[in-house]
Amino acid sequence: MKGRAFRRAARLCPANRALAPLLNQRGITHEMAISEQNYWLTTAAMPATDPAKPLPENVDVAIIGAGFTGLSAARTLSKRGAAVVVLEAHTIGWGASSRNGGMVLTGLKLGVNKLISLYGRERAQRMYAASLTSIDCVERIIREEAIDCDFSRCGHLEVACKQKHFDDYARQAELIAREFDHQLRVVPRDELHTEIGSSIYYGGMVDEVSAGLNPARYVAGLAQATMKAGARIFENTCVSKIDHESRQAASGWRVSTPHGSIWARNVFVATSGYTGKATPALRRKIIPIGSYIITTEVLPAALAQQLSPRNRMIYDSKNYLYYYRLTPDRRMLFGGRAAFFPETRSSIHRSAGILRRGMIEVYPQLRDAKIDYVWGGTLDFAFDIMPHAGQLDGIYYALGYAGHGVAMATYQGQRMAEMIAGDNPENPFIGIPFPGAPLGLYNGRPWFLPLAGAYYKVLDWVS
Numbered sequence: 001m002k003g004r005a006f007r008r009a010a011r012l013c014p015a016n017r018a019l020a021p022l023l024n025q026r027g028i029t030h031e032m033a034i035s036e037q038n039y040w041l042t043t044a045a046m047p048a049t050d051p052a053k054p055l056p057e058n059v060d061v062a063i064i065g066a067g068f069t070g071l072s073a074a075r076t077l078s079k080r081g082a083a084v085v086v087l088e089a090h091t092i093g094w095g096a097s098s099r100n101g102g103m104v105l106t107g108l109k110l111g112v113n114k115l116i117s118l119y120g121r122e123r124a125q126r127m128y129a130a131s132l133t134s135i136d137c138v139e140r141i142i143r144e145e146a147i148d149c150d151f152s153r154c155g156h157l158e159v160a161c162k163q164k165h166f167d168d169y170a171r172q173a174e175l176i177a178r179e180f181d182h183q184l185r186v187v188p189r190d191e192l193h194t195e196i197g198s199s200i201y202y203g204g205m206v207d208e209v210s211a212g213l214n215p216a217r218y219v220a221g222l223a224q225a226t227m228k229a230g231a232r233i234f235e236n237t238c239v240s241k242i243d244h245e246s247r248q249a250a251s252g253w254r255v256s257t258p259h260g261s262i263w264a265r266n267v268f269v270a271t272s273g274y275t276g277k278a279t280p281a282l283r284r285k286i287i288p289i290g291s292y293i294i295t296t297e298v299l300p301a302a303l304a305q306q307l308s309p310r311n312r313m314i315y316d317s318k319n320y321l322y323y324y325r326l327t328p329d330r331r332m333l334f335g336g337r338a339a340f341f342p343e344t345r346s347s348i349h350r351s352a353g354i355l356r357r358g359m360i361e362v363y364p365q366l367r368d369a370k371i372d373y374v375w376g377g378t379l380d381f382a383f384d385i386m387p388h389a390g391q392l393d394g395i396y397y398a399l400g401y402a403g404h405g406v407a408m409a410t411y412q413g414q415r416m417a418e419m420i421a422g423d424n425p426e427n428p429f430i431g432i433p434f435p436g437a438p439l440g441l442y443n444g445r446p447w448f449l450p451l452a453g454a455y456y457k458v459l460d461w462v463s
C-alpha cells in the first residue's frame with residue numbers, strides 16, 4: 001500500500017481497529033484481525049489539491065460533490081472552456097464512488113415490463129439504451145485519460161435463489177431481446193458450474209456487456225483528468241447554503257461554505273446518498289440506504305478460478321441481495337445490505353459477521369479464508385427506484401442511481417454538463433415524474449428504514 005493512500009484511508013476511518021473480539025462472539029474461532037477500512041483506497045492515490053488556495057469570487061458552474069457524477073460533469077464543462085469549481089465536503093471520492101463494488105452494470109433496477117408501463121415503450125427503450133451507452137461512456141473516458149483502473153468487459157452474472165426466479169429468466173431475456181435488442185444468455189443449473197463455483201443457485205443469466213473496474217483508481221483518475229482540463233477541486237469544503245442572487249442582470253447563485261462564499265451562474269448538485277441540508281428539496285426525495293462490503297485475503301489462483309471461472313461481476317435475485325466478485329489481486333469481495341441504515345461504526349462492525357456468514361453459504365470453500373477488510377457506504381434511492389436528472393428550483397442535479405451508479409453517474413455527469421453548457425443532449429431521465437414520500441411523510445431522516453428492511457426480508461421469503 002502506498003503511504004499516502006494508507007494515511008488517507010486511516011484518517012477517513014478513525015475506527016480503524018481490529019474486529020476480532022466481536023467476530024469471535026459470532027462463532028469465528030480462528031485468529032483474524034479485520035481492518036475497518038475501504039480496501040480499494042489502499043490501492044489508489046488521490047491527486048493532491050491545494051488547501052491554502054482561496055475560493056474564486058465567481059465561476060460559471062459550482063459543482064457540489066467530488067464523486068463520479070460531479071467529476072464527470074466538471075471534466076466535460078472544463079473541456080468546453082467553462083470556469084468550474086468542485087466543492088467537496090470531505091476528500092476526492094470520499095462518498096460511494098470509492099467504496100462501491102466496481103461493477104459497471106447494464107440495465108436499471110426496475111424490470112422491463114414495469115419500465116414500459118410507467119414510461120411507455122419509446123422512453124423505456126431510450127432508458128435501456130442509456131444504460132448501455134453509460135458503459136461505453138466509462139470505457140471511453142478511461143481510454144482517453146489513460147486511467148489505470150483494471151477496467152475489463154468481463155460481463156455480469158445474475159444467479160437465481162429460487163426456481164421461480166430462474167423460470168422468469170427466459171421470459172426476461174426474450175423480452176429484453178425483443179424490446180431493447182440486447183442479448184442475455186440464460187444458464188441452466190446443470191451448466192452453472194462453468195460460471196460460478198457454488199451449488200446453491202437454480203441457474204443464472206449472463207450479460208457479456210457489463211464490466212468491472214477498481215472504483216477508487218477510477219475516481220482518482222477522473223479527478224486528475226478533471227484538474228488537467230482546468231477545473232479546481234476544493235476538498236473539506238462543505239456547502240452549507242445556496243441562495244439565489246442576480247449579478248449585473250445575470251441570474252445566479254451565492255454558494256456558502258465555511259471557507260467563504262462563491263457566486264456561480266449555475267449550480268450542479270452531485271451529492272447522491274450524501275445529499276443533505278444545503279439542498280432540502282432534493283434531500284426529501286432521496287432515501288439514503290447503507291450497503292456493506294468485506295474482502296478476503298488474497299486467494300490462491302486455483303481457488304479463485306474455481307469460485308469465479310470467468311471472473312464475472314455477480315449478484316443474486318433477492319431484494320435483500322448479495323453482490324460479489326474477485327478483485328484484480330484475487331480477493332473475494334462480498335457485499336450486501338447487511339444493515340439498511342447508512343454506515344456507522346456499529347453497522348460496519350455487525351456487517352463483517354453477517355456478510356461472512358452469507359459468503360460461506362454461497363462459497364463453503366471460503367470457510368477458512370481470512371477477512372481482511374470491511375467497510376460501508378450509502379446508496380441513493382428515489383421513491384420510484386429510478387435515476388433522476390434535471391433542474392429543481394433552478395438548480396441542476398443528477399442522482400437516484402440505486403446501486404447502479406458507476407456507469408450511470410459518469411453518464412449523467414457528462415449529459416448534465418452538456419445541458420448546462422446549452423446543448424440538448426439525449427437524456428431519457430430528464431422530465432420523468434420525481435415523486436416524494438407518500439403524504440409528504442419524510443423530511444430527509446429515514447425513520448422508516450427498519451420497517452423497509454423487514455418488509456424486503458419478508459418479500460424475499462414469499463416471492
Ligand SMILES: Cc1cc2nc3c(=O)[nH]c(=O)nc-3n(C[C@H](O)[C@H](O)[C@H](O)COP(=O)(O)OP(=O)(O)OC[C@H]3O[C@@H](n4cnc5c(N)ncnc54)[C@H](O)[C@@H]3O)c2cc1C
Binds near residue numbers: 101103403
Ligand atoms: C457499498 C456500495 C457498493 C456499491 N456498488 C456498486 C456497484 O458495484 N456498481 C454500481 O454501479 N454502483 C454501486 N454503488 C453505487 C455507486 O457507487 C454510486 O451510485 C455512485 O458512486 C454515485 O456517485 P456520485 O458521484 O453521484 O456520489 P458520491 O460518490 O456518493 O459522491 C457524493 C459526494 O458529495 C459530497 N457532498 C455531500 N454533501 C455535500 C455538501 N453539502 N458540500 C460538499 N460536498 C458534499 C460527499 O462528501 C460525497 O463525496 C455502490 C454504492 C455503495 C455505497
